[in-house]
Amino acid sequence: MAATTLAPPPAAEDTFLDSNELVLNMGPQHPSTHGVLRVILKLDGERVLGADCVIGYLHRGVEKIAENRTYQQFAPYVDRMDYVAAVSNGLGYCMAVEKLLDVEIPPRAQAVRVILTEVNRIASHLLWLGTHALDIGAITPVFLCFREREEALKIFENYCGARLTTHAFRIGGLQYETYDRFEEDCLAFCDLMEEKVKEYHALLTGNRIWVKRTKGVGILNAEDCKNYGVTGPLLRAAGVEWDLRKAQPYSGYDKYDFDVPTAESGDTFDRYIVRMQEMGQSCRIIRQAVGAIPEGPIKGKVGKVIKPPPGEAYVSIEAPKGELGYYVVSDGSLNPYRVRVRPPSFVNLGALDKMCRGTLVADVVAIIGTIDIVLGEVDR
């Protein structure tokens, strides 16, 4: 019999646990840890006493790869970190290298960059919404969200030929001119989103089960957010009106009129509301930007060979998940000497333990969903 070959289970006194406690291994393969996240939960019944994250299952050494590639060659790799918001990743990286090179980006390129990143922000939020709802047990929104996300991906596909890992931008501006129906497609997408968001609200916002499951769960107030370095919708849901697009405008965001949605209590429901409103604000930005794409060149004065002077730069953007920073060090050669990525998901996930303590197992799932992690970015 197979059982005899196994070592006997440890006696209760040999474990560090109290007799009422239970260690539950959630992941790395679990339906709702969004990839290969492993959370070691210490439980008392269903109540969580502590959560310890084990990450790195998806570590590919992106920062090491950067050292062995030229500046242009590394650009496709950044798409594969937060693969849900590849366009934002690309924008951050390009901006960091442009900062080192000290080049001016033509306004046309800036406008197109803004449009695509905002479309990407909506796509990323849609994926979050679908999977978050799925975690909480609502199985329909995920399909509706993917239906709308498809439209966003079609825009990317038409623009640059790829849907997910787009490699849409190049250092110095853009590689591709906009396609024929670009403006119409973007506006149609905005119209569609504004209509469909109502559907999500009907399914979730008012629903008493949804409200019960999310209100007061995983609270992280403004003080904690700053302490844990948590940014993005989580910080805004805690009442801090801080958005890099407003605080330190880049890529011409200061030209557009939009609001930074905030909420007060910093719980899961507030984050949900903040992200839903952000989708609307993104639509606003897209409408303004599409209406005023300036004519002109799409690429700044950047040669075929990119060789920035020795130096360093830290450039960060407001990615859908929070502050995405690139710290690039150049030694004057063709390859970047060091590329450090400051991933929002990684830092935000650090606050998981804080958010989970005292909640129930079912809430852990909701909290992981509400942080909106992408393991590709956490592990890099």
Place this chain on the structure above:
Amino acid sequence: MEELLANPYVGPLVLTVAIILVFPLIVGYMVLAERKVLADLQVRLGPMRVGPYGVLQPLADALKLLLKEDIIPARADKWIFWLAPVLSVFTGLTALAVLPLSDRLYVADVNIGILFILAMSSIGALGLILGGWSANSKYSLMGSLRAAAQMVSYEVPLGFATVTAIMCAGTLSMQGVIDSQFERGVWGAFDNYGLMLIPTVLFIIAGTAETNRAPFDLPEAESELVAGFHTEYSGFRWSLFFLAEYAAIVVISALCVTLFFGGWLRPFPNVELLEIPFNTVFPAGLCLLIAFGCLKGVGKQVVPGFRFLMAAIAAAFLGAAGLFVLPLTNELVIGLFWFAFKLGVMVYLFIWYRGTFPRFRYDQLMDVGWKWLIPISMAGLVLNGAVQLLARG
């Protein structure tokens, strides 16, 4: 032969065997219906590959489940692990015995039929608890603990709602309940000036929880506990649990239909005028519609075998339409038709919930059960009792 038919044991025995044989097939098609309806709610298509529009999918699923490796975890309690799904299926199928499928089609008309069903569904919970416990897995254990708590809590409002209905009918026999609804000329749900709607709604909610269906599917909450109590089950054993779950759905839906929606009675059973439209035109029309749809689908099929199958299905439904048109056969099958139709609507309702609502949390589930459903169901019982006393004397 005559003697054989007169023997009181033969008819029920035949029916029992028939149910045991046919029921897995019905469950298979319920699963297909669930997948298709869910897909429809979710702007998808569902299974489309096995057979035309996926009509042979249940067979493929069954084959797959039977051929899968049967795993017993190393540290599992082997005998209980083996016993648990059997227990679940046994209780689920036994409860089917007292269901009146039509005015003449039932295994037994026991005078305490409703009690029997409630008892069986209580024991069914034991299967889940044992299954989860014996697997020696933390996810399973938590699932089975949840199952225990949930079933015990929701049996109370379910019981109160049932008692209200029984009080209204004045009998515990399933056939008796239907007969009393016929005599009073109104479905149980709308009796007592509509006050019976309270227990009806409560029964549906508590019944959903009793069968572990979304939004009360905590024992198997797939996003939290992987698969809850049957995490460690695979292959045939797992499919037994599946069978038990769907048997429970059928039983609860059937109970609901019998108590509140007139069982195998047609709508407005006392209005002579509606006899023809409801008993002939509606079922025959429905069958014709499906047959017509299948015929239209024949041309769209690529594989010749699929075309043939579609045509066969169309022919079967045409034949069924014929059954309803002929008065002699109509009388035989109309009760079954209405029972199945109402059951179908109930099952659709179950699937519809599942496709719409998020899942409750464990403590919220208890909250809803004890703080809301039980007080309301008790109030409903008292209210209905008072009204009945005043109105009927």
Place this chain on the structure above:
Amino acid sequence: MANLIKTFLLTDLLKGLWTTFKNQAPSKVVTEQYPLVRPPVAERYRGAPRLNNHPETQETLCISCNLCALACPEQLIVVTSERNKVTKRKDLTTFTYDVSRCMFCGLCEDACPVDALELTQDFEMATYTREGQIWDRQMLEEGPLPSQYTH
């Protein structure tokens, strides 16, 4: 009071139910039945690589400049050539492209000075072996064999 009535009448739940119910219209189905119906891909789609020939002379456009191999982040392109004694130009001998490592970033295509290497709209590149993923010059010029997908 109104809220209490709403709570008892389950209006929020009914709203959700109505939303999903409405979605059942057959016209709302968005599933694509892939092997039966091929989705159209965008004009700029970056799919299977192709080595272009001159439309009239059918000679390869590739001038063996090796820029694509240099541009490739994964270094999966190998170009070999030999000097033609007569024309003093480099003639392409082999061109190898390892599709299994390709991430379709399009940098090779951008680098090509003569539009010889191009990422086309073909996206069905599955093979049964790893070796089948390494495309030689002939495969790159003719494209992968049309494979038939059934279910």
Place this chain on the structure above:
Amino acid sequence: MSGPTPPDDSKETPPKRPVRKRPLRKRPLRKGLLRKRRLGKGKRPVRKRVPRKPKEMPTAPWEGPVPSALGERFADGIEKTVVLGGQKLVVASLAIAPKIVAFLKDAHGFDYLVDVTAVHWPKRERQFDLVWILYSFSLNERVRLKVTVAEGEAAPSVVSLYSSADWLEREVYDMFGIEFENHPDLRRILMPDEWEGFPLRRDYGILQQDGDWVRENLKIESAQ
């Protein structure tokens, strides 16, 4: 069941591939392609190429209350406070770094630790640059604090000031092998616990390490 119908093609005529028409792109062939090559004879004039000296990043002195307060408080520890390419940078010595961080946090409201990272310069005597990036919500300013760390030297941890430093310092330890004093739980975060070496050091060879690890743990030969 309802839904869009599969297309009307049968097994006998297999679904056709989209016909491989030639140019899929609208971009016309470039002219250079058909241009005749100059078969030049004789020597081309050789132009001597003077290697261009790479530009330096523009630096400017950083003025304001923050640098002057820093200068007053930590007169001897701070090497320079500059604006490098428009970004504020403080270069200091390792010993006073945590004090600077604490001072910036308490006195100037730099209450958000954006990032902790390091850069490896193997040819230098003190091999590592350790970098803290701080942000102040009230000032809307970002400051980079850079210190050098020698091999084997332990850096002070700032977890007591910022909880976010926990994982970030673990990552620096994991990737560079810089140890942090007073860190509550300093262990590897991204790499497996038994991993040897620190991957983001410049002298770390990828291939050999990968081969060893894969052979030992996965019992196969590495595909690299």
